[in-house]
Amino acid sequence: MSTSHRPSISFEFFPTKTDAGHEKLLATARQLAAQQPDFFSCTYGAGGSTRDRTLNTVLQLDSEVKVPTAPHLSCVGDSKTELRGLLNLYRDAGIRRIVALRGDLPSGMGLASGELRFANELVEFIRSETGDHFHIEVAAYPEMHPQARNFEDDLSNFARKAQAGADSAITQYFFNADCYFYFVERVRKLGVEIPIVPGIMPITNYSKLARFSDACGAEIPRWVRKQLEAYGDDIESIQAFGEQVIAQMCEKLLAGGAPGLHFYTLNQAEPSLAICSALGLSR
Numbered sequence: 001m002s003t004s005h006r007p008s009i010s011f012e013f014f015p016t017k018t019d020a021g022h023e024k025l026l027a028t029a030r031q032l033a034a035q036q037p038d039f040f041s042c043t044y045g046a047g048g049s050t051r052d053r054t055l056n057t058v059l060q061l062d063s064e065v066k067v068p069t070a071p072h073l074s075c076v077g078d079s080k081t082e083l084r085g086l087l088n089l090y091r092d093a094g095i096r097r098i099v100a101l102r103g104d105l106p107s108g109m110g111l112a113s114g115e116l117r118f119a120n121e122l123v124e125f126i127r128s129e130t131g132d133h134f135h136i137e138v139a140a141y142p143e144m145h146p147q148a149r150n151f152e153d154d155l156s157n158f159a160r161k162a163q164a165g166a167d168s169a170i171t172q173y174f175f176n177a178d179c180y181f182y183f184v185e186r187v188r189k190l191g192v193e194i195p196i197v198p199g200i201m202p203i204t205n206y207s208k209l210a211r212f213s214d215a216c217g218a219e220i221p222r223w224v225r226k227q228l229e230a231y232g233d234d235i236e237s238i239q240a241f242g243e244q245v246i247a248q249m250c251e252k253l254l255a256g257g258a259p260g261l262h263f264y265t266l267n268q269a270e271p272s273l274a275i276c277s278a279l280g281l282s283r
Helices: 019-033 051-065 080-092 119-130 151-163 177-189 206-216 222-231 235-255 270-278
Strands: 008-013 039-042 069-074 097-101 135-140 168-173 196-200 260-264
Touching: 008 019, 008 196, 019 051, 019 270, 039 051, 039 097, 051 069, 051 080, 069 080, 069 119, 080 119, 097 119, 119 135, 119 151, 135 151, 151 168, 151 177, 168 260, 177 196, 177 235, 196 235, 206 222, 222 235, 235 260, 235 270
Parallel strands: 008 039, 008 260, 039 069, 069 097, 097 135, 135 168, 168 196, 196 260
Antiparallel strands: none
């Protein structure tokens, strides 16, 4: 695939709790940097619980691995003063992209915690504080946010984030390309024109995937579940089947007009690299 027609590619990491984990993350990032991705992103724990680790990881990936890196920034539990301080730190460090989220609620925390309650308010705040310095990514939920009242409400919530000044969106992962196309079609009718990049979760471990998916409302098609269950502990077969299923879905997404792919790496390089290779996107 020629560079001029190559879809955008990005990879997401989570900050680790140990030095050994951090070294592994950096090694993974260097492997993925060879793909010349558009950017990396780095997650942020519930209520900002990993704030310092996120900050350090983002700065290291950006300066040492030499890939533009976008920190996740969530507003739950943070004051405007704390958020302003982080924005200034990132701006001074030359970071140009931010993933703006409401954020997960830590257990026991009510919705009203923090001065900003919703992602659209965070987007407005970033714009008011920093102008156009940051490219702002927001989240999209093709199968509906698990805490939304209904699908129509969720579409309206997404439109509010776009209207507040978001530049583009990354979706929650899914395993059904049609739900992505339907979501895009619906929000376009609401006047939302920003690019919406599918989030891609490689399949490497069935029990972990099922747990994640149940928690975040991502539906695993019954035929995929049944085949993964049938493989039992045969990791090699699970990974080969997972690679085939995800690569085929990505082909369909790109052929249908998706502007790129954002890989949830879980701090592993090989599964995402295998999919990129199967799609002919490898460098």
